Amino acid sequence: MSQKHPIIAITGSSGAGTTTTTNAIKHIFRSLDANAALIEGDSFHRYTRPEMDKLKREALQEGKHISYFGKEANDFCALEELFDNYGQLGEGRVRRYLHTFDDAVPYNQLPGTFTPYQQLDKNTDVLFYEGLHGGVVTQEHDVAKHVDLLIGMVPIINLEWIQKMIRDTNERGHSREAVMSSIVRSMDDYITHITPQFSRTHINFQRVPTVDTSNPFSAKDIPSLDESFVVIRFRGIDDVNFPYYLQMIEGSFMSRMNTLVVPGGKMGLAMELVLTPLIKDLLLKKRALESMVQVDLPI
Secondary structure (H helix, E strand, O other): OOOOOOEEEEEOOOOOOHHHHHHHHHHHHHHOOOOEEEEEHHHHEOOOHHHHHHHHHHHHHOOOOOOOOOHHHEOHHHHHHHHHHHHHHOOOEEOOEEOOHHHHHHHOOOOOEEOOOEEOOOOOOEEEEEEOOOOOEOOOOEOHHHOOEEEEEEEOHHHHHHHHHHHHHHOOOOOHHHHHHHHHHHHHHHHHHHHHHHHOOOEEEEEEEOOOOOOHHHOOOOOOHHHEEEEEEEOOOOOOOHHHHHHHOOOOEEEEOOEEEEEHHHHHHHHHHHHHHHHHHHHHHHHHHHHHHHHHOOO
16 A cells, blocks of 8 residues: 555446446546546456457366456456556556457457557556456455555346346347356356455445346346445445435435445445545545655755
């Protein structure tokens, strides 16, 4: 962790609501006039899409499985190195993973490939990571220890499976059987590398549907935010102003001493109310340190 070069990370699997949180945090950055270095977790994949597809087929033939949740498909060393370098020096190098043709055309590349590495812009106020592994810890690597504010985005597992099933069948053309098989084969990596992160986070936003999701594989649509509650759990954060949140967020209530529950439709508002003072505090500490350094400089 570094007060001079703070790092904020959102961790959560695809479809968990990380995009909603990212948009809320970007709005907070604008309101606080903060210049953020934005990092996409997919840029730390080890392989291009064709390479990964080939490895998946080979693993399947051997009765094994490789998934984007696990360490085989991701460069945790490079991720920790970036966080470490940024925390110490405010520097680092990054690349982009090009998901779509629209992403790839400006680079004259194919989708599913990486751009060349580039140095981060100088004089950024904060590094902001959004992806699968912002709080990952293995025997070899500890990414979580470098993060000043770690935010978990996680739906209950049935909702996550519904989102994956509908996305992969409707948008990516996979069969229901193929998606179900992928979920089963990925479970070991999910349990090993994804779920433990949510016990290391400072805040979790967990979406819980209020409609029947008993059989996620028969669902016809994804429950809307208005058909959900969001459970917000705080850990290791002092002076949380729960009375203020209860007053400002209609329909909210406390389920435990460290847990606020809000209507799903109020999730964006809750994120801005909860995260703005925390991000502001990180930026104030950074700027105070910079001011002290400038005062101490010889004339």
